[in-house]
Amino acid sequence: MQRLAALLLAATAPAILAPPAAADDPRTAAVTALQRDFKPRGIATMNFLVEDGVQAICNRTDDKPPKEIAQRLEQDQLAGIRWPADGKLVGDWKSGERIAQNGRGMTWSDPANAPGGGSCYNCHRIGPQETSFGTIGPSLFQFGKTRGSGPDMQRYVYGKIYNAKAFSLCSQMPRFDHVGALSEQQIKDLVALLLDPGSPVNK
Amino acid sequence: MADPMKIRAKLDGDVLDVRVLMAHPMETGQRKDGAGNLVPLHFIQTITAQLNGRPVFQAETSQAVSRNPVFGFKLKGAKTGDKLSITWTDNKGDKRTDEVTVPTA
Amino acid sequence: MTRTLALCAAAALVAAAPVPQAAGQTKPPAVERDATTEEFEKFRAVLEADNPAELFELRGAALWKTPRGPKNASLERCDLGLGPGVVKGAYVQLPRYFADTGKVMDAEQRIVHCMVTLQGFDAAALAKQPFSNETRTPDPVAITTFVAGQSRGMKIAPPQTRPQEREAYAVGREIFFYRAGGYDFSCASCHGEDGKRIRTQQLPNFTRPEEAIRSYQGWPGYRMTGGVMHTLQWRLNDCFRQQRFPEPGYVSDSLTALLTYLAVNSKGQVYKGPGIKR
Numbered sequence: 001m002q003r004l005a006a007l008l009l010a011a012t013a014p015a016i017l018a019p020p021a022a023a024d025d026p027r028t029a030a031v032t033a034l035q036r037d038f039k040p041r042g043i044a045t046m047n048f049l050v051e052d053g054v055q056a057i058c059n060r061t062d063d064k065p066p067k068e069i070a071q072r073l074e075q076d077q078l079a080g081i082r083w084p085a086d087g088k089l090v091g092d093w094k095s096g097e098r099i100a101q102n103g104r105g106m107t108w109s110d111p112a113n114a115p116g117g118g119s120c121y122n123c124h125r126i127g128p129q130e131t132s133f134g135t136i137g138p139s140l141f142q143f144g145k146t147r148g149s150g151p152d153m154q155r156y157v158y159g160k161i162y163n164a165k166a167f168s169l170c171s172q173m174p175r176f177d178h179v180g181a182l183s184e185q186q187i188k189d190l191v192a193l194l195l196d197p198g199s200p201v202n203k
Numbered sequence: 204m205a206d207p208m209k210i211r212a213k214l215d216g217d218v219l220d221v222r223v224l225m226a227h228p229m230e231t232g233q234r235k236d237g238a239g240n241l242v243p244l245h246f247i248q249t250i251t252a253q254l255n256g257r258p259v260f261q262a263e264t265s266q267a268v269s270r271n272p273v274f275g276f277k278l279k280g281a282k283t284g285d286k287l288s289i290t291w292t293d294n295k296g297d298k299r300t301d302e303v304t305v306p307t308a
Numbered sequence: 309m310t311r312t313l314a315l316c317a318a319a320a321l322v323a324a325a326p327v328p329q330a331a332g333q334t335k336p337p338a339v340e341r342d343a344t345t346e347e348f349e350k351f352r353a354v355l356e357a358d359n360p361a362e363l364f365e366l367r368g369a370a371l372w373k374t375p376r377g378p379k380n381a382s383l384e385r386c387d388l389g390l391g392p393g394v395v396k397g398a399y400v401q402l403p404r405y406f407a408d409t410g411k412v413m414d415a416e417q418r419i420v421h422c423m424v425t426l427q428g429f430d431a432a433a434l435a436k437q438p439f440s441n442e443t444r445t446p447d448p449v450a451i452t453t454f455v456a457g458q459s460r461g462m463k464i465a466p467p468q469t470r471p472q473e474r475e476a477y478a479v480g481r482e483i484f485f486y487r488a489g490g491y492d493f494s495c496a497s498c499h500g501e502d503g504k505r506i507r508t509q510q511l512p513n514f515t516r517p518e519e520a521i522r523s524y525q526g527w528p529g530y531r532m533t534g535g536v537m538h539t540l541q542w543r544l545n546d547c548f549r550q551q552r553f554p555e556p557g558y559v560s561d562s563l564t565a566l567l568t569y570l571a572v573n574s575k576g577q578v579y580k581g582p583g584i585k586r
Binding site: 029030037038040041123133134 | 475485487488489491492497498503504505507508549553557560561562563565
Binding site: 206207209211222224225226228229234236237242269270271273 | 357358360363366441443530535
């Protein structure tokens with residue numbers, strides 16, 4: 001996936017991949033400093049400091065990549081989503097609420113191989129009872145009620161949680177299944193939280 | 204001796220508004236340290252205040268009071284130049300006394 | 309007259325714009341949020357009146373004057389940028405370039421440097437457990453709190469006259485916007501816009517002085533949770549943990565660059581001294 005992205009970049013926008021002008025340009029100096037000063041700890045290993053294709057393009061374009069490049073890379077990400085084999089995209093909203101509340105996972109203070117959560121309430125308003133919600137992302141309150149909960153919407157919500165960058169290349173939202181933070185079942189349960197007519201989100 | 208207190212005394216007429224910031228771990232005896240061991244009970248048991256050597260205030264406190272507590276009380280009949288001294292003692296026998304001179308109002 | 313009318317018209321247009329709301333939706337908790345924020349602010353004002361951070365300023369002042377370490381020397385000849393032993397006003401003029409080390413240093417980095425060079429303490433030992441917990445406050449934390457308190461009421465003014473200082477700012481800016489880690493977060497993901505919060509924690513926008521100061525001035529800060537004294541070194545460490553990055557080195561140059569960016573972005577704002585937090 002990343003190789004394809006790199007080839008696309010080379011073909012369409014060579015200027016973006018031009019090597020840094022001088023050894024002491026701030027970007028190079030910053031990356032060198034990070035590599036030198038940071039240490040791995042717990043599950044947070046040094047590879048996490050190296051930009052992957054999406055991070056690289058977003059960092060170099062201030063999160064505003066050229067439209068053609070963004071669209072091609074979004075399509076690539078979309079093509080990389082592994083949809084559930086059983087074709088079911090909606091799980092249990094009660095479990096979804098717990099996953100949305102859980103902010104653990106992927107930090108150096110989290111154990112390896114232990115399921116984390118989606119940290120959803122850190123950024124979003126979701127259920128009606130939870131007033132301790134963040135405002136970094138848009139409100140998801142009444143999501144299914146206002147946007148519908150048919151197969152197309154289920155596919156969008158599932159895909160967005162799996163890999164948010166498939167829909168908006170430089171979105172601030174993490175790519176939860178792409179990076180292995182959430183499992184297939186966990187995403188299904190979050191889809192239910194947002195779309196199930198029985199979920200408090202849609203009452 | 205234990206860490207110093209910070210005493211603020213403000214005169215309003217002849218009423219002295221006193222606020223004392225005390226440095227003390229105030230362990231409840233319920234907390235577990237990083238290794239899982241219970242941290243022993245360690246808390247301020249008495250606080251006394253003296254004005255020019257004469258006792259004017261005494262309080263008995265429990266482990267329910269939080270770490271590095273702030274203690275406030277008002278005192279009538281104080282004037283500029285008076286010596287206000289505060290003493291605390293804890294359950295381990297440790298104590299601390301600090302003194303301030305009452306400033307002009 | 310005309311201006312007022314124009315403003316009224318504009319306001320009316322904005323008010324009339326349809327806000328997408330499903331039928332039967334409960335009123336968004338904007339009112340509750342304001343009341344909550346107000347209560348928090350009242351609470352904060354009471355706390356700030358008697359901040360336990362002052363106890364650590366006292367402790368730091370004693371550590372500054374006391375001869376300690378293998379060299380049995382005090383820190384009274386430590387140069388924080390305004391000359392040996394000058395503490396008043398030094399904190400708000402950091403980070404800055406130091407000729408003796410040939411690099412830009414922030415307050416805690418410089419204090420550790422003085423503890424090592426003047427007093428003979430071991431840098432690796434100081435870096436081993438550099439952050440406070442409920443039973444222990446490391447000496448550099450108390451000293452940094454003391455030094456910061458000596459800049460109380462002064463305007464933030466880190467110099468940007470040397471090329472190294474300007475480079476530190478530029479590198480800090482790159483780090484601030486560098487998206488990486490398992491969640492693709494940069495500092496800017498949370499701190500790059502006005503009016504955002506994570507759960508109920510307000511997130512100041514570090515790219516604007518009026519906003520950047522709201523964060524910068526809170527540190528060093530006494531945290532009520534656990535009753536611990538923390539500096540910016542702790543705050544940045546914990547930010548990178550939550551950003552899903554690996555761990556930055558204590559008083560490392562990457563953090564100094566980032567602190568230079570933050571301090572310069574707070575330039576001109578008044579530093580109120582060590583803060584207090586939930």
